[in-house]
Amino acid sequence: MKTFLFLKSAIIVSCILVIAACTSPKTKINYPPTDLSNAALIPKPISMTPTHSAFGLDSTTVILTSATQDFENVGQFLAKKLRARLDLNLPVNASEGEAAERTIMIHQTDSLNMDSPEAYELHISNDSVLLSARTAAGAFRGIQTLRQLIPEQSNDTLAPQPMWLIPSGKIEDAPNFTYRGAMLDVARHFFTVEEVKKYIDLLAYYKYNVFHMHLTDDQGWRLEIKSWPKLTEIGAQTEVGGGPGGFYTQEEFKELVAYAAERHMQLIPEVDMPGHTNAACFAYPILDGTGKKIKNYTGTRVGFSTFDARKDTVYAFLDDVVREIAAISPSPYFHIGGDESHATKKADYIYFVEKVEEIVQRHGKRMVGWNEIAQADISSSTVAQLWNEPHNALIAAENGSKIILSPATKTYLDMQYDTRSKHGLHWAAYIPVDDAYNWDPETFVEGLPRESILGIEAPLWSETISNSAELEYLAFPRAIGYAELGWTPSEQRNWEDYKKRLVRQQPFLDSNKVNYYRSERIEWEAP
Ligand code: TNX
Numbered sequence: 001m002k003t004f005l006f007l008k009s010a011i012i013v014s015c016i017l018v019i020a021a022c023t024s025p026k027t028k029i030n031y032p033p034t035d036l037s038n039a040a041l042i043p044k045p046i047s048m049t050p051t052h053s054a055f056g057l058d059s060t061t062v063i064l065t066s067a068t069q070d071f072e073n074v075g076q077f078l079a080k081k082l083r084a085r086l087d088l089n090l091p092v093n094a095s096e097g098e099a100a101e102r103t104i105m106i107h108q109t110d111s112l113n114m115d116s117p118e119a120y121e122l123h124i125s126n127d128s129v130l131l132s133a134r135t136a137a138g139a140f141r142g143i144q145t146l147r148q149l150i151p152e153q154s155n156d157t158l159a160p161q162p163m164w165l166i167p168s169g170k171i172e173d174a175p176n177f178t179y180r181g182a183m184l185d186v187a188r189h190f191f192t193v194e195e196v197k198k199y200i201d202l203l204a205y206y207k208y209n210v211f212h213m214h215l216t217d218d219q220g221w222r223l224e225i226k227s228w229p230k231l232t233e234i235g236a237q238t239e240v241g242g243g244p245g246g247f248y249t250q251e252e253f254k255e256l257v258a259y260a261a262e263r264h265m266q267l268i269p270e271v272d273m274p275g276h277t278n279a280a281c282f283a284y285p286i287l288d289g290t291g292k293k294i295k296n297y298t299g300t301r302v303g304f305s306t307f308d309a310r311k312d313t314v315y316a317f318l319d320d321v322v323r324e325i326a327a328i329s330p331s332p333y334f335h336i337g338g339d340e341s342h343a344t345k346k347a348d349y350i351y352f353v354e355k356v357e358e359i360v361q362r363h364g365k366r367m368v369g370w371n372e373i374a375q376a377d378i379s380s381s382t383v384a385q386l387w388n389e390p391h392n393a394l395i396a397a398e399n400g401s402k403i404i405l406s407p408a409t410k411t412y413l414d415m416q417y418d419t420r421s422k423h424g425l426h427w428a429a430y431i432p433v434d435d436a437y438n439w440d441p442e443t444f445v446e447g448l449p450r451e452s453i454l455g456i457e458a459p460l461w462s463e464t465i466s467n468s469a470e471l472e473y474l475a476f477p478r479a480i481g482y483a484e485l486g487w488t489p490s491e492q493r494n495w496e497d498y499k500k501r502l503v504r505q506q507p508f509l510d511s512n513k514v515n516y517y518r519s520e521r522i523e524w525e526a527p
Contacts, residue, residue: 033151036124036169040504041148042480043207043487044497045173046114054165055102055124057082057150062100063092066108070136075106077262078143085511086150086164104129104146106139118209119174122146124166137264141207145171148205152507177441179404179455180486181210181268182413182479187217187279188300189239189466190246197259198468199475202514204263206483211260212268212335212457218278218297218305222247223269227320228284235283240463242298254328261330268368269329271321272337274344274352278305287314290343300463303342309352319359326363333383334360339370350376357382368404371396383454387412388428390445397452405441405456411482413460413474417517423464424474433519437481437498440490458482469515476509476516477502499523 036050065075075092082088090104109132112119120133120142129146133139146166154162182203184191191199200211215222221235224247236247248256253269260267274289278297281288288294289308297305307314322334336356341349353369353376360367367373367382374384374392380400386393386407393403408415408428415431416424429435441456458479465471480502484493503523509516518524 033155033165034167036149036167036171039149039167040501041145042498042501042505043175043484044492044501045145045171046489046492047172048169049171050167050169051125053126053168055126055129055168056159057086057088057164057166058102058159059088059090059161060100061088061090061102061104062094063090063104063106065093065106065139068108068136071106071108071139073262074136074139074143075104077140078104078106078146081147082150086154086162102127104131106131106133106143108133108135108139110134112138113172114174116174116178118178118207119172120145121173122171124149124168124170126168129166137209140204140264141173141175144205144207145173148508175207175209175487176489177453177455177486179210179457180208180483181212181404181455181457182208182475182482183212183214183270183406183457183459184471185214185217185414185460185462186222187214187220187239187272188462189241189243190220190222190236191462191467191471192246193248193252193255195468195471196256199471200256200260200263200265202476202512203479203483204265205508206480207487208483209265210268210455210457211265212270212459213256214270214272214337214459214461216271216273216279216337217276218302219299220245220247221279221283223253223325224249225321225324226250227324228317230283231280233283235279238279238296238298239466240298240300241466243466250324250328257329266331266333267329268331268333268335269325270335270337270368271325272339273318273356274307274309274349275303275305275339275341276337277307281305281307284317287311287317289314289348303340306341306343306348307352309344309348309355315355315359318356319362322359322363322365326365329365332366333368334363334365335368335385336360336373337370338373339387341372346375353378374399374401385457386445387459390448393445394447397448401452402454403445403448403452404454405444406459407444410436410439410444411456411458413458413478414462414464417519421517422473423470425461425464431478433477433481433502433517433521434495434499436478437485437493438495439485441485442490456482456486472515473517476514477505477519477522480505 063075065071117135120138123130131142221231232247239245289306371389371392374396384396385404
């Protein structure tokens with residue numbers, strides 16, 4: 001019986017392949033469904049070996065996984081996405097699965113050619129898809145590749161039910177950088193839990209593994225701190241332009257952490273200090289170091305607020321804040337901001353950063369800070385995030401610290417595309433879609449050794465945006481390019497080739513109602 005079913009499915013797939021090759025294209029460009037090397041994968045995998053046939057994904061397909069819960073969860077995630085997109089209800093690890101004629105097997109193995117924990121291999125043949133990975137994170141990255149390989153249209157010609165042809169062959173893949181992040185500023189404007197989740201989910205599709213939340217700034221404090229309730233009772237009620245603001249309860253924050261973790265992304269919380277602290281000082285004036293009367297702030301200036309770096313109460317406060325957040329944040333990192341503290345004396349700034357590093361470490365976390373923190377005597381486990389000062393990144397690297405690359409002129413998602421952009425700023429640069437892609441993180445900072453680079457991150461500051469549509473206008477399609485800069489080695493990146501693959505993200509972006517910017521430098525197909 002099993003052999004018969006197998007033969008039947010092989011015959012159906014072969015007939016469909018012949019018909020697919022002969023029928024006239026429904027869309028402008030027809031990509032042969034069986035040529036893996038034509039697949040529009042972003043980020044581009046390290047190696048692809050086509051075998052010029054296809055796996056027919058249909059309602060008889062079953063998903064099987066290694067027995068551990070984390071691998072089973074990856075299978076469930078795939079099933080959930082296929083249900084939503086294709087209306088296919090594929091069972092995961094159902095008992096009758098063993099006898100199925102078409103299987104997607106997600107399997108743990110220690111013998112892969114590449115040693116990154118996020119490495120995976122995909123072997124796609126006529127009757128099976130075998131996804132092998134060392135860890136569930138690797139399997140999860142492989143699942144994204146598989147999702148991207150499923151064509152928009154099913155071939156309904158001969159099979160009794162719709163069938164999606166996935167090109168056969170072998171993919172071996174692993175990331176170039178271990179850290180591939182995106183940051184969202186929820187302080188200048190508040191974004192709801194649902195809006196944040198939507199962004200995280202889109203980033204996961206492109207294999208991001210870090211989501212950094214800029215939780216506090218002059219205009220608002222966005223996370224409940226139980227021991228200092230006025231931070232949100234008072235400090236969360238404002239935002240740029242005078243809107244109502246908002247904050248996340250600790251339960252909601254945990255929900256976001258779990259949502260990211262389900263996508264094998266860590267969520268890094270940032271509490272910006274000693275500058276960018278007007279909202280905190282407005283809630284608790286005792287923290288203030290400017291000596292001025294504090295009012296709430298809904299403008300967009302920077303560099304006017306500071307904690308009092310010489311006051312014990314400030315460190316008692318920070319100990320509570322870091323303790324409460326560390327308790328609900330599984331990420332090994334805690335981001336202390338540290339940027340643009342123009343209202344803090346230099347000696348006070350250095351003293352402050354060193355004291356806060358101790359607090360962060362006492363609560364079991366590694367500190368991350370914007371490049372200014374390299375002025376202090378930071379420990380080598382601390383990470384510096386470059387945004388504007390290569391010399392400070394070099395100092396930090398010499399000291400043994402790892403560097404996250406977020407140069408404002410290349411990676412700032414809040415920079416406008418061009419002079420006609422509806423949202424965004426342009427103090428660092430205009431960043432059109434090709435400029436965002438055409439640079440090399442490994443050589444960007446002269447003299448910075450490759451081994452000092454942890455990875456790249458694209459920050460999205462929210463002075464000019466306040467909802468998902470505006471966020472997506474700035475983030476997409478540029479964030480898709482940063483995904484490839486973080487994952488694919490530079491020798492394998494090429495703008496002309498990338499541009500063609502980017503156009504083919506359109507169905508995914510449209511079906512997910514992503515308000516991407518239709519840059520004229522990309523030949524989008526008519527909607
Ligand atoms: C600089 S970059 C800032 C932010 C602003 C951003 C606007 C950095 C560490 N600080 O406070 O929102 O420019 O582009």
